[in-house]
Every structure is written in structure tokens, then in C-alpha cells.
Amino acid sequence: MPSRTTTRTAALAAALLAGTLLSGPIAAEAQTAPAAAGALTKVASFEHQVTGVTVAKDGRIFVNFPRWTEDSAVSVAEVKDGKIVPFPDAEWNAWRNARKDELSAGDHWICVQSVVASPDGNLWVLDPATPAMAAVVKNGPKLVEIDLKTNKPARTISFDEAVAPQGSYLNDVRFSPDGKTAYITDSGASGAIVVVDLASGKSRRLLDGDPTTQPDKSVTVTYEGKPLRRPDGRGVEFSADGIALSPDGATLYWQAIKGKTLYSLPTSALTGWLTSSLVPEALSDRSLSGKVETVGENGPADGLIISRKDGRMYVTSPQDDSIKVRDLSAKGSALTTLVQDKRLRWPDTFAEGPDGTLYVTTSRIQDSAFYKPDAPAALPTDLWSIKPSATDATGSTTASPPAR
Template sequence: MGFLKLVGGVVTLLLLAALGMRLRYGGGEPYPDVSGMPLLPDSALEVAAVSQEPVGNVAASSTGRLFFTIHPESRPEGAKLMEWVDGKPVPFPALALQAKLLETPLGITIDRRDWLWVIDHGNHGMGMPRLLAFELATGHVAHEFAFPPDVAPPGSFLQDLRVDAKGETVFIADVAFWRKSPGLVVYDVTAKRARRVLDGHASVLPRDYIIRNPIKDMVFFGGLAALKAGVDGIAVDPADEWVWFAAMNHDTMHRVRTADLRDASLSAAELEKRVQAVGRKPLNDGLSADAEGNVLITDVEHGAVLRMSPDGRLETLVKSPRIRWADALSHGPDGWLYVADSAIPHQMLQSKAHIAANAPYFIYRFKPGIAGVAGM
């Protein structure tokens, strides 16, 4: 009888744990398709780089150098930050320096002085969340900052970033999937000081939508958990006036003035009042602002890239079954827009054998052209 009671107790605990997980991480409703007919044909999308490991984020320099991370969810064992050189990926910076500094890098961006900024979430805040900048000319470390626990606590996921035009402020998105408390981080480069803002605000929280990717619906453990991510993509317009941001599982794009984010004297309530809802969007990952003040948006359900005008008008630029999960975006020279296809359904919670079997992984590029005009 004692053994049966023990078994019964274990089963009860497991059922309660499953119920708790389902209530906290599961459920959700389908989201309507807000994409339309693409302005550009599938042939406008060309392969820019190929990787045998899943791609994370991408960054193109003003001279056309192309960098990308290996997605940390794929548990890479070698180099985690690459440059595409002569038709193959090469570690950048040197592998020995990567081994010393990088744990789980994902988001990357290049500023106007040719520094490659890298955000490393430190294994969801369980290790050392870190911000790094490397000089493109030398590969040397130009800047380094370790986030304290009050900014990047356990369960945080610092995963996308943008730098203002002067290189003085870095804006970072914390999706905080496991912690369920997403927000933005504002980092003062000169003072080497970081602070959290909009922590848990409605604009950064996910809504109860299920991501239906063609490969699979993004639910796990028999439906006990679903990928419902908070603020993910982030972009700064060229005039440095607005920071645009979007929670992946949310129906609305938001923006807030960079001056308000920099103003540490504003209370949380005052800052929240200054957040603006711009327009309806797809369930998205990466964002990138163009020279006309529009924001480019990836659509993770339909292999698409959309463009939103400052007044919230949407148009679909390209849509392709080749894109498994449209992730990060980066504007490069000569009008090219680079799209990292991170193929999340083929790597998230998948075995290394499954990941290898679904290789290779791609970065694509196309020329968006002028708003409302295809093929320019």
C-alpha cells in the first residue's frame, strides 16, 4: 500500500505540474493572415549565404561584408559568430576570442563607425548576459558590458538590438519567454549603464495566439506549451527619432521616441503613456527601418517580409515557401535587404540529428525598392 500511495502521489504531482505548465505556457488561438499579394516575385529572392548550422541573426556592413550568428537554440558547439567570406562561413572574431567571450550570442547589428555589436543572453540569464562590440577592421573588442541581474535576471532573453546614429545608445529587446516579463533595455555606451523600461507593459507582452508555421504549429510537449514570445523585433529609424518594437505574438506594432527612452527622469507610467500603437502587423520576428521611415517586418507564419509605413499601412514585399522562418533583417549597400531564415521549427527543441538532416540553412536577400513600387 505504501508503494501504491507513493506512485499515486508522484502521478498527482506530475499531473499538477502538467496543468500548471499548460496554464502558464499553453493554449492559444489562430491568427488571421494579414499579408497580401507580394509586390515582388519569388525570383527576386536570392541566396546570399549558406550554413550547415541554423542561422540566427544577420548584419551587413556599409561595404557589403556579411555577418551572422549560429542560432543558440540549435546548441552550436564550435564558432557562434561568422562572416561570409569567399563563399563560405569563417569565424569572426577569431575562434579563440569567441570561446573566451561568447556563450549564446544571437542579435547583431553594425553601427556607423563599423562596430559589430553582439548581444549574448547568457543562456537565458543563467550565465553571463553580455553586450560586446568588435571593430570590423581588426576583430578586436571595442566595447564590453556584463548586465547585472536587475537588468537581465534569470529567465531573461536579450536577443535583438539596435544602435543609434551616434553610437551613444543601444536599444535591446528582452523577449523573456520563460520568465514571462519581457521589456526593453536602454544602454548608455559612454556611462556603461543599463536600465529596463516598459517591463511587462501591454505593448511588449505576447497575446494568446498560436504560431502556425507551414512546417508545424509551434506547440510542444503534447500541447502543454506553445511559443508565445514577447517583444522580439526592434528598429531605430535613420533620423533617430523613433524606436519601433513588436512582440512576436501580438497584433500591433508600437513605437516610442528615442528621446523618451533615453530620459531616465521619466517615471514608468509617464513613459508608458508615450508609447504609440501604429498599426496591425503579422506575427513577426525581425524588424528593420528603411531610409524613408518605413519599417520592414518578417512574417514567421507565411515566409514573408512586409513593409509598414509610419501611418500603419501594410504592403507585402515578398513571400516564398523557401523561407522556413523569416527572422532577422539587415539593410546592406546597393539597396539589398538581407533576411536570415533561422528555420526555428527545424531546430527548436529538436535533436542534433534532426537539425543536421534539415541542413543547409540560408540567408536570402532582395531589393525592396521604393514604397509602393515593385522592382525598383
């Protein structure tokens, strides 16, 4: 580990722990009465672009801020007492683009994309280590487990170039109910599914370049009726992004943002290599591709989650500021709209609280400097909660109140 004795690092740590450096506090809105089912409630506002959110078994909320269009002062934080507190400490959050030659990439957050609480109650942090979605920082891609009893890193699983090559962007992760396996989407230039054996730390990149993990050329992501494009004409090109796991751990679901189709595959087809020293033909990308099933069409979507409470899949729909629902128990069922609201500017990532409350971040990708050159580097974003009800998936739509 690098020295922590310099005055600069000490000052940085003090400022970060006070929750005031650049990232600043969040504004948490006190609740005076329970929110009605299907109604949005603002949980927090941030001064920077947020993506991931997760809620631990004890109700602790964690978020992350990727280094996309700014050199974020805080990468991973706990939402606590109305402020974001760098997590697990200031030193892990101390890496900067300007200091990349001073601090080691393996034990600092480089460009965190996702935070997920595992079934055993610990926190896992997925760091693709790809600032600005450009070059992968050497020795940076990793999956880190933090013991929430001690708030200390418990283990780090590093990914080499075979798993996280240049052009990759490890995006989101789900954990098997038995805590043995992690499944990760790669939304980079060549999409893939990464499967990780958590006990050994071994991982394998699967369905690399398969049509089911790639952007759909027939789809153009739009916003307000217009194609969403960068100044150079490029559109939204994200590959496999949203990921969900059935409550029994038997089925994995995923889709590309630049896509419309939701795919699934039995997890048993993805994990056979864990019990064999040889890689059987059954685990070749070509063979796996033949086992992938088409579940239905979601349209361009970002976050996916299957509720532990009701077994339904919730889908974020950035094009129309909405959250939609799919009943997985009825094969071929159509999406219904849970809520459509102008305040959901690019609904991004879901989390589910112990009581079944859903949390969703709004990352405002369409407002970012990627697509609007005059946009501020630090883009304010929000965290929302919503309490679904059994009647919300019957095709009813919660109307959008005036934007504020």
C-alpha cells in the same frame, strides 16, 4: 583569459580557423547577373541554425548561430570566400556547454542572438548568454563592440541581473545615429526594452512586464494552418522581439512574435535618465506605458528594419513565409507583401547593405527540435538577399516559385 597553450585549444583553433569544425563551409552562389527587384537570391547556406545577420559599411557580412538545440561550434562568423570564419577569433568561439566550467563567460560567446553594425562602422555582438533559452549563464550577458579596422574587441558592456535576470533573453539591438545609445528587446519570460548609454556602459530595463512588451494572449502563432506547439503543448511565447529605429533616431518601434501589434515610443522618453542622477517619475514603467503609441497590426512577426534608402519598414512574417512592407509616412497604412516564398522558412533577421540590398536569414524555428522532437540538432538554414523597388510596396505580391 584562460591559457591558450593546451594542445586541445590549439587544435580547436586550427580547425575553426580552417572553417571546417562541425559548422563547415557555407555554399555561396555566384551571381552572373544582377537580381531583379523583388526577387530572392540565395547568398549562403549554413549547416546550423542562423539568426542574426549584418552588413558593415565596407560590405563585410557577419552572421551568428545561437546555442538553441545544439552546442554550436561557431557562434559569430564572417561570411568570407565561401566559408564561415569564426569571429573575431577561435578563442572567443571556444565556449561549449561541456566546457562551461573551464572558460570564462565574460570573454567568450555563450549564446549569441544578434550581430549589428553600428553607424560608425564597427560590429556589435549581443549575447544573452541563455543556451537553449533556459538559464542565463552567470556573467555571460553582454554587448561587445569589435573594431573592424583591427578585428579586435574594443569594449564589453556587461549586464547584471537587474538588466538580464533569469528568464530573460536579450534579443535584438539598434543604435542611435549619434552612436550614443543602444536599444535592446528582451523576448524572454518577461519582456522589456533595455536602454544602454554606450559611453558609460550604464543600462536600464524599461517597460518590464508592460502589455506592449509581452506576448499577446489572444494570438496563436500558426504554420500551415495549424498552431505551432511543442510536444508539451506550449506554443510560441516570445515577448518583445523585433525592433527598429527611425533613421533620425527619434522613434523606437517593437513588437512581440506572439503578437500582432506594432508599437512605438519617442526615444526621448526612454533616455531621460541618462542626464539625471535621479530617476524621475516620468521614466517609471507606468508613465512610459502611457506614452506608447499603437502604429498598426503586423500579425505575428519576427524581424523589423527601417531602410536607410527608402524609409519604409520591412517586416518578416513567419506564418506565411513572407516579407512585408509598411509605409511609415502614411499613418494607418496597411502592410503590403514584398515577397512570399516557401523557401523563406521562418524569415528571421534583416540587414541592409550599403547599396540598399536587404538581407534576411531563415532560421526554420518551426522545423527545430523545439517543435519537432525528431528534428536534427544541427538544422540547415539560409541567408537570402532581395532588392526592393519603389513599386514593391503598392500591394503587389511576388509569387512563390516551387520549393527546392
